[in-house]
Amino acid sequence: MKVGDKLxxxxxxACYVAGEIYTVGDFINDKFFKIRxxxxxxxxxxxxxxxxxxxxxxxxxxxxxxxWFDELEYQDYA
Numbered sequence: 001m002k003v004g005d006k007l008x009x010x011x012x013x014a015c016y017v018a019g020e021i022y023t024v025g026d027f028i029n030d031k032f033f034k035i036r037x038x039x040x041x042x043x044x045x046x047x048x049x050x051x052x053x054x055x056x057x058x059x060x061x062x063x064x065x066x067x068w069f070d071e072l073e074y075q076d077y078a
Contacts, residue, residue, distance in 0.1 A: 003027065007035065007053060007069040015044060016055065016067035035069070 005024040012018035015037050025034030025043055034043040035055060044055045046069070053071065057064040 001033075001048065001071060003033075006072045008072055009067060010070050011066075011068040013057065013065045013067050015057075015064070016069075021072065022069065 001024060003024055003026060007022050007024060009016045009018050009020050009022060012020070016022065016035070020038070022035050022038065025036050027033040028045065031049060032045050032047055035046045036043045044057075044067075046053060046055045053069040055067045055069075057066055
């Protein structure tokens with residue numbers, strides 16, 4: 001995976017909509033990277049590991065569920 005690749009949200013929340021395509025942003029390290037939300041250049045930090053690709057929302061105040069993504073092959077979004 002690299003900057004500019006496309007991900008499809010497979011399990012969304014208030015920030016990411018299931019079925020929508022999102023763009024991979026800058027990488028922080030080999031595990032963490034940005035996924036743009038599509039709103040005002042906003043983003044959250046995502047993780048790619050053995051569990052999959054996801055954005056954790058650990059806020060006790062907001063009660064927002066995690067968002068999960070799958071990588072798209074180039075021909076899927078061209």
